């Protein structure tokens with residue numbers, strides 16, 4: 250995995266990669282801080298040819314439509330798709346997750362180009378607008394088993410996507426219960442036909458026609474309004490349901506890692522060290538003995554203070 254070292258990429262005596270390359274968008278600065286805590290220095294990728302000397306790639310959060318336009322402008326898509334196919338580790342956070350998905354919904358009019366590779370259907374802005382951003386404790390059994398520390402992680406969701414479906418090769422690393430009725434019904438961003446279908450599929454046993462209350466206005470078509478009434482009824486049923494349906498918020502598929510939340514905004518670097526170790530996993534699978542193992546310290550530090558972002 251760790252071939253193609255550039256003169257910028259070097260190893261210390263213990264085999265720690267001193268320079269990691271990643272694709273820069275607005276959250277670059279915070280990614281850089283998290284990686285530095287693990288002894289890794291990162292650089293921005295701005296041109297397709299830079300990807301040839303890259304071993305790891307992080308596609309950070311931001312705004313995926315704008316990111317797609319920039320990637321198009323700089324002709325990055327072919328090189329990014331090629332990179333994903335090489336088997337080198339790639340991690341998409343939030344907008345980066347949208348980029349890696351094979352299928353996306355909730356996109357702006359006209360859609361946007363995706364890199365693809367991750368066999369899933371992602372819903373952009375699933376939880377709503379910027380105002381519906383939130384923090385929550387997520388159970389992360391797989392990552393905690395590998396990295397140590399507590400079994401949960403503080404997930405920071407900023408106008409976040411959620412994964413609605415995954416293919417058989419995809420391992421779910423974290424999920425999250427669909428928010429309660431009051432959040433969803435007051436939130437226009439999630440009232441799309443795709444969310445409707447999803448919620449209806451979650452609660453098939455509910456009487457979806459009881460006490461309908463339209464969420465959509467008269468400017469929407471009759472079928473859309475009917476659908477909206479169905480969602481509302483489903484959500485009313487859900488209030489009485491103990492077992493809330495969950496959406497997926499972190500996955501791994503081979504060399505691809507994706508999180509709907511922002512680990513770089515917390516002081517807990519376990520997702521970053523998990524990602525760095527993925528290079529070793531991939532090298533083991535490919536039995537490429539020529540690759541140097543990347544030594545990443547187990548990163549949980551209970552004394553590191555985490556500042557709240559959303560109250």
Ligand SMILES: NC(=O)CC[C@H](N)C(=O)O
Pocket residue numbers: 309310311312313314342343344345347373374407408409410
């Ligand atoms: N924090 C984020 O990366 C938000 C992603 C954004 N909602 C998008 O669709 O691109």
